[in-house]
Amino acid sequence: MRGKLPTPPWKQVGLFSIKEMYEMSLTSGGLIAGLRRGSGYYGRLSTYSNLHLLNGLPFSTPNGYPILSPYNGPTDFSFYPVKDWKRRLGNQCGIHGFGEDKDLEGYFWRRLEQTTSRIKDCQLLIAPDFSLFVDPWLNTFNRFQVFKSRVVCALWQACGLPAVPLVSWGNVDSFEYCLEGLPQKSVLALSATSCLHCRGAWRLWRHAVITVAKSLNPTRLIIYGNPDLAIPVDIPVTSIPDHIHKTLRKL
16 A cells, blocks of 8 residues: 555544544545545545545554444433434434345445444444354454454544444354454443354354453443343343344234
8 A cells, every 4th residue: 555544634632522523524425524545546445445544543463453442321222223324313313233234334334434424413323243154264254344343333433423342253263353352341232133043053152142241341232133032141231123023023
C-alpha cells in the first residue's frame, strides 16, 4: 500500500463529544469526510477494503484484530435486524448484527460508512455475526470473518456509538484467535441459533460459552436464538428471539 492512511477527523476532540465530531464529519451521502484516498487505484483499493477506516484503531497481537472497549450500559431494548433500520429509529430500539450473510456483508461491510450513519441514533448496536465454519481448513476464512466483525464494532466505538462486541467461533481450534481483542468484564453478544441441531453442536456451544465466561468474565450475555435455552454459566442473560422462535413458535 502506498502512502499513509488519513487520520479520522473526529480524533481531535475538544468542545464536542466524539459522536458529535463524527456526525459533523459526515457527507450528505453518509461517508466520513476527510477519509477519502482520491480517485486512483490505491484510493479505490483502500475504500473497497475499508482500509481507510482502520487508521487510529488499536490492534491486538499476534493476529492483528481491532481491540474493543467494554460496554456495560443498558440492554433492555427491542432489537431489530439492520434491514429494518428505517422503521426502528428512535427510543428503545437497537440494531442487532444477526441474520443472513448476504445482508450482513452488504450492510455492515460493503456499505459500512453509510449504514453507520443511518443507525447512529439507535440506542444500542450489536456487532455483526458473520458466519464461521467448523472445518479446520477454513480457519483462514474464519479469521477474516472475525476481523470484519471487530472492525465494524471498533469503528462504531471510535465514533462514540454504543456498541456491544460479538463472540463467534468455528471449531475448538478457533479459540486460539476468536477471543483476541475482546474486552474483559463487558456485555457480550453471541448466537445460539444452531446449537441444538445435533449433539456435537450442543457440546461445542456449551464449551464455547464456558470458555468465554472463564476467559473474559462478561457482565451479561446477549444471546440470539431460543429464549428457553439452558445457559451453562451463571451470568445474566438478555435474549433476542430469532425468526423461528419469535414468529413460528406457536405453529
